[in-house]
Amino acid sequence: MQGPLDDIVVLDLSRALAGPHAAQMLGDLGAKVIKVEHPKGGDESRGWGPPFVGPDHDISTYFLAANRNKQSITVDLKSDEGKALIERLVRHSDVLIENFRTGVLDRLGFTVERLHELNPALVVLSITGFGHDGPEGGRPGYDQIAQGEAGLMSLTGPSADEPYRVGASIADLLAGIHGAYGIVAALYERGRTGKGKVVRTSLLASVTGVHSYHGTAWTVAGKVPTAGGNHHASIAPYGAFHCADGMIQIAVANEVQWRKVAELLGIDAERPEYATNRQRFAHRDELIAEMEKVLTTADRGHWLAALGNLGVPAGAIRSLDEVYEWDQTRSQGLVVTVDHPVLGSIELPGPALRFDGTPAREHTPPPALGQDNDTVLDWLTEAEKGDTSSHG
Template identity: 80%
Template sequence: MLGPLGGIVVLDLSRALAGPHAAQMLGDLGALVIKVEHPDGGDESRGWGPPFVGPDHDISTYFLAANRNKQSITVDMKTPEGKELIERLVRQSDVLVENFRSGVLDRLGFPVERLHELNPRLVVLSITGFGHDGPEGGRPGYDQIAQGEAGLMSLTGPSPDEPYRVGASVADLLAGIHGAYGVAAALYEREHTGRGRVVRTSLLAAVTGVHSYHGTAWTVGGTVPHASGNHHASITPYGAFRCADGMLQIAAANDGQWRKVAALLGIDPDRPEYATNRERRAHRDRLVAEMESALAAHDRGHWLARLGEAGVPAGAIRTLDEVYSWPQTRSQGLVVEVEHPVLGRIELPGPPLRFDDPGGPSGREEGMQEKPVHTAPPALGQDTESVLAWLEERER
């Protein structure tokens, strides 16, 4: 693997989604990630589906989403032999990722104090549902529960009376993202202090951390935000609109863009109820109805072309098959090919970061590849022997 974290070793004790996503991000950045799984079934997400693929229809596409660029070993951490192996791996690792419930790792014999006794330079990423302390710190948490408890569902849906979960598991994924950047910061700090530290986040923290202007609407403005369907809570016109053959999205974030939209649709932009964003927001239902009446005259292709010519941000609402076949998606490295031990050559969603080559072709080290080589999510325990051999070599 190439990348900024080349040479970093990550011991991934996590399962399901938040922790594995964090470890996968570190693997995308070049770290060697060793995924520890229980011999009896491994990561529980191996059984989550449909869809399942493969000759025996037993490979979970859910698992494939969060475990690229990892090696899998099987360890029973409750046995003396398993504990000894984990101790050896901890000594050789830079980062440990776990998302057990609070106290579980302690009961397994690996409290933070013990981990840092084994390896003072170890950075520990710990992800929980609702935090590591506080009156409800011990609660178990899954994504949808956290979306509700952290207020996200109250902001999502067609109306305040119909809260919806976000379609993607954003609490898990955001917790993984926050955890990965916390690890990067702790590794940087370690270069100056020589010691690792514990990085903590939770599903609750991850969702609350992206409230943004919804949060300040309450904490500063004293207003409780509610779901507003497919239209922005603070900017108008900004949302999804019906035209002759379906829906498209228009985002007029300032008065200049609004005037361009109004000119295309034959609406007077200086009418008192539409002249400013504050007025447009107050009369949003009327404005949306007037815009959709004009948009009904043509199909999406017509309007997207006209809006693009005018410089107004607009777009289609794509299904995932359309997203992954879109040349723009592929041009950004958001689809990667890997060789899976059972499935053969497959495509996976790619990492969202790209790094330039500041030295250009002449500045590249001899033998360095131009692009990182990604590896497929592993079969259960497929790398146990090779990791043990690597560990013995490190220890020598």
């Protein structure tokens, strides 16, 4: 057994990042994922770089990030032959994932109604930029555009005058995560009803759905949150602080922790300006300056050790090379090794979930374009011969 979804077949018609990330998550859980790509060039992310690696410098590390544990077949969705193959695959799949612009799949002849005629048990995940309906439902969606339109950039950066994008393609990735979550819920429901359904999410929904306390600051309190740099919007002290040789982060989430920090730094914890979180936040700039006056007298290692001994949450700000070499990262299975047919043994960022009592699965490398054409066709032919599959 490779994972809890090892009896699930996923037909992945998506490309770029949001849909492929959702499909990869299902593949990590053991699902058989068949990635459908155009014969000419395949998923456009195969051409996204730098960096490119390999003897001919033609393998995109971007593509490698979102396509492990998949098989690749090439299909021209506009051809009669391609459409016939997709119909066959739909009949023997549990899940179909697509992130075309609204209406594209319909124009190809695969409306939701047609898909469910072919396979009433099929769960369909549809990811769009701004939703499949509504006054702007047809807009194309790209991560950075969605980060701006969904308000995330207004919360990110040094000040309200300098909105920043989040460094990772967070709208795409969150849409993939929400999509995978929706698929698993729909599969669970299908276990009771025997019927599939459509799961919809969007880049807009994925970002708006994680506004959390920033959202309620507006919807309930009528306050429009703005970017606050590296310090928390509601808690103080909570953020990044300068030391003698760089910066560390300190997160004081309650009064017990505050008193420990204050004593360590020689600050009067009961001063009226600092006695409660509300007062500390109101005097945050003054507090930060007073803390950094002491913190800059010693290096990061000194303060991280001292704060750790007190049980106060604190940490370094690591570069990505430091993250992937960190023993703690590796101990959590967050780096996996796969045997790539061109690159040899390579390491990839690993899945975020582990299951007690389940051996770690053997991951497969992101596929070359069309490498599994024959394998998938042979599997499909066998499935059709027996036609005892539960996949429709």
